[in-house]
Amino acid sequence: MSHLGYQIAFWIVAAVAVLRPSPSFRSVIRSRARSGWSGPFFATAAAFLMLNAPMVAVFQILVYAGAIMVFIIFVIMLINLRPQELIETRVRAVRGGAILFGVVATAAAFIGAIVFRGGAPSVGASFGQVETVAQVLYTRYAFAFEVLSLLLLIAVIGAVALAGKKDFTKE
Template identity: 40%
Template sequence: MQLFFFYLFSLITLSGAVLVVAHPNTLSSAMSLIVSLFGVACLFVLLAAPFVATMQLLLYAGAIMVLFIFVIMLLNPSTNRLVKRLSFGGLLGILISSYLAVILVLRVVSFNKPEEVAISSDYGSLREVGQLLFSTYLVPFEVTSLLLLVAIIGAVVLGRQSLPGGRS
């Protein structure tokens, strides 16, 4: 049963990913990315990590995708973006990605099934993650808020009207 769902969600993830690359319309590509990310979130559920799954949906499929779509609508790129001519960079990309694909496939084929590890019932739960965030990772967690604050200030500063006397 678990195996069935694993393959189902993997299929969703992969077909979404293929559509992202293959679809000629940019907006549809972005939508396909949501499908792919949804599949990844489901895989996290299977791995007993419901918190990460929720975050995956909320942040990636939600917030970041909205950002993507904003950018796409702002820039309004032409729909025909499939590269016809093979450039040197493209060739290099194909070489590297096929090399990585070969390594991955070889690795999966020769993969030994690891012994099962017992995990506590609340592993990956909200409670567990929250406790970690506010004990071991307290300092980085709190300091990240400063990073976000700097980013917000930056957005305001860089987005404001020109300085009086400033050249543009």
């Protein structure tokens, strides 16, 4: 990709990632739900692609847009919120300070990135491909991988235990 194209792509990704995740709850209930909430996740996936991590990008879309978003929409439908539940409630007292802080922090971050920029090493075509990543994952990080499978098993048991409770009010 040319330098200019890469630059334009980066700023589009940055804008989508930072500005998209502020949906009102009403828009979530409407059919815009997934396009609204998935914005930052798709933008991050694009950023992974731009950083030579295609495998991570694919997993990002599968896990976040595919699994987690569907799950959250499913819960929204399941608990079937009444209209008075949807009224947007935020802490308003700190709003001005928070916006100012956000703008200053954003500016500081990107000025820092420009000041301290250094070239990244050029990497081969296999960098970030399935084979390269899997080789490291299943050798150097094999133990972490196994511990993770245990963690997921516990999560499954916990979720089933939470869902299986009969009636809270009679306890």
